[in-house]
Amino acid sequence: MLDIAEELNRWVEQGRDFAVATVVAVGGSAPRQPGAALAVDSDGTAIGSVSGGCVEGAVYELCQQALEDGGSVLERFGYSDEDAFAVGLTCGGIIDILVTPVRADSAARPVLGAALAAAASGEAAAVARITSGPAELVGRALLVRADTDTEGGYEGGLGGHPELDRTVAGEARALLDAGRTGTVEIGEDGSRCGQPLTVLVESSVPPPRMIVFGAIDFASALVKIGAFLGYRVTVCDARPVFATAARFPDADEIVVEWPHKYLERTEVDARTVLCVLTHDAKFDVPLLELALRLPVAYVGAMGSRRTHEDRNKRLREVGLTELELARLRSPIGLDLGARTPEETALSIAAEIVANRRGGSGVSLTGAHTPIHHDGSRRPAGRIGSVA
Template identity: 40%
Template structure:
């Protein structure tokens, strides 16, 4: 929904009511995942997608009908292989879509906010229509009729951890409730220490994937707007000051690219003491081996040391800065969505030989 906010503002500026459809369940090879949203006005002006083009027209009609009657409806669409082929997809599937006559205030608030929350909505069964909000710290605001708060919390936090919206079935005294968990994760932050040539290529690629980009370096010459015109934030400081200003947390993906021990070592020390989602460090296998020995001497455990991805990036075979940046983002993506872990040495690769 976040990516549709500009379109929502544009459509509502006309004064026309704007409804929403959101994918709640997917079976087969449907092209769009749970949480994919589409907006439409009563006269059929659309934004977003629930199926990659297969059922958008039918969905727009459902939204118009929902606006007219003023109530939501759960709709099932089957996308045939033939229809999918017509719009350039390999095969079809089945999706369930929650069609609503408007965008609920809590959805807008979550989409416009910093993230780290889940909106739970009962789409079928006991307590249909009820909703609640679960925050990243486990706080539950509101209640779903008959659903124990601890079960809702566990399911919502699991979805938030995976950064994937999902539909779950929760038992209540009145029977089963089908609950759609719409995830609004915190925006991931790419934290780069070392404004080197790879960082220059990495920043715009990361922004395409939705990262907020922060580049820090203790060297003024490496940290200019000419080098990083698109970076969200530039911090001229040593690792201690820079990371303290950033506030490292679980939304951070840290790339240590300075290739200078006086920067690398304090940066690694601080990164490993943080809950960062990803830590990668540039350097050859020989450099990584020496670095691991140094980390052991600093008192870090083998499990902690294994958090460092080094050599940084998946082994894709390329060596140009943009190719290395792509390899780093590929590894970050694998960690983000698949829980990939281990060092480059253990994975048998690493994109940077230097």
Template identity: 50%
Template sequence: MREIVDQLIRWHEDGVRFAVATVIRTFSSAPQGVGAAMAVSAAGEVVGSISGGCVEAAVVDIAETVLDSGIPTHQRFGVSDDDAFTIGLTCGGTIDVFVEPATPDMGIFLKRIRNSVHTHTPTAMATVIAGDAPAGRHVLLVNDTLEGTLGSTGRDRVARTQVTGALHTGADSVVRFGGTGQECVDDVTLFVRTFTPPPHMIVFGAIDFADSLVQIGKMLGYFVTLCDARPTFATRARFPQADEIVVEWPHRYLETVKVDERTVLCVLTHDTKFDIPVLTKALRLPVGYVGAMGSRRTTVRRESELREQGLTDVELSRLHAPIGLDIGGRTPFETAISIAAEIISAREERSGVSLKNGDAAIHSGSGAVDPTLPFMVAV
């Protein structure tokens, strides 16, 4: 939803009625992930996408019905062998979509979300999609404070705990609480949209390849920092798209910055006096990816020097060096694409081989259809 928030706020401020459709579950090879959203105004204007074009026309019709009735609805879109090119997902996947009319509290919460995104404040908006609470009701979690209500103190107390847990994962998801024998007797299912700060990519080394990697990092949604100890090279003129430029020895900067499992560290300096100190630090941090540029000869020599610093086999196994996938890239942009592909592959724990030569599911997160919610089915 992040991509369409600004347009939704404009519609809200202009008094335009609209409905929002959100992918709340996916199964098999769904074209877009959980959280993908599109909105339809009363005038028929559409923003966003939930399937790359497979079912958008059908969702527009559903949104118009929701706007007329004011009642949220679920829809399941799938595909059958006999009807692959009518309404459905020709890729063979299935998606569950929740379509809701915009409410006054949604408009208010969207403004709070936009402010939180700008200030990098973790925020989550939860929407009731099934259960004892009214469907389409929203609550917002900002700075550990729950705004709005699900209608009772008990629901709000448990919802706050559940939404906090979902926010810590950083992923949009369905959460369910209540039922017999649980803390809250009400049975409520929420869809939680999370708005967390973007993941951090740190590029060490203000070399010519770094600018291309900075640009691709931005395209992938990272907050990108360029760090180099040499002020002559680490300049805004040379790296105009970097979110942050730090003139400091790489290892010293890394000692001051907060990292997590989404953080990506790319060491492009291929200079021993920079590489060894920063990699010694980096490979002992709980980050998602550490890569280092250099020839195979440089890589072997660097590994030996890192062992001298006390790094273990397990720690060294986390290092992607030479950095990037073997796609034959030569130019800075081709090299950056190679690095970006490896980062994605590592994040998703995929092989990095050509899809033509593999047999794993194309999209991660495949699973069986969950029958627990009421759905109208379109295939």
């Protein structure tokens, strides 16, 4: 649901009634992951997607029905061998979708509205919703913010045992800290035993950072694709004549400073990617000496294999270990045969995505690897159902 927070927040501000269908669990080769959503308002306007087209029509009808009767429903969609014309996923996967009405009089509207406003404004927040369990609890929600003074650390409630809210809030905060969306199973009384409830926790965190060092033509193309992938992109170069807004209109930030000095003072985290395109030892060595010791997601450096060997020699001389050097992706990018700045940017972006999602980088044709996989994501838990 939070993946379409900006549009839904506008609907809330306009006072619209709507229903939102959210993927809560997947099995096999499903096109969308938990958290993906489609919403339909009382006028029939639809936004978002839960399957890339396979079951959108059926989900649209479920949303309209939820708006009429005011009840939440959990529906499973899968491939049917018996009936080729049945509504299902042609990819062979299974998805469970929770449909929740968000009408002006619904109990969940205040907390869902607050969650949408937080996500739309870029605030780190997580919303937890019961997806399976007693019918009267399904669709109930609570909100956890990264920085909150709210008593108990959450807003809203799940309507069950008092301990349930506290336990779910703790689970939601853990997933929020990791920037992940997933499901957890908890007993109705908030314990790890007893009749289980399944809870979907959707996390919304500020976009990850991409810092591109070196204001060259290749950087311009990389900035564009980095923005397209959802990164907040910074370009850093010590040369003011090259690091200009006119040359990098797609960058969120342009910094004129020695690269290693900027990296020393700026904020990075486990999702940050660092792309070193300067291929000049006086910039690269002090920068990479620092970068390879930071807890970031990716460090890549441009240059020929000869440049790479020379750079590694210099980095060993300043004290980097073989384990630290092994973190460096150099020459940067996947082997696509790239030549132009745009092709090279695609090569770099492909390596970043493969590193982030746990992909191999090999062609899917003839490969026996999953099409959709994410090395950073733990299993989403069992697929449940509403009686």
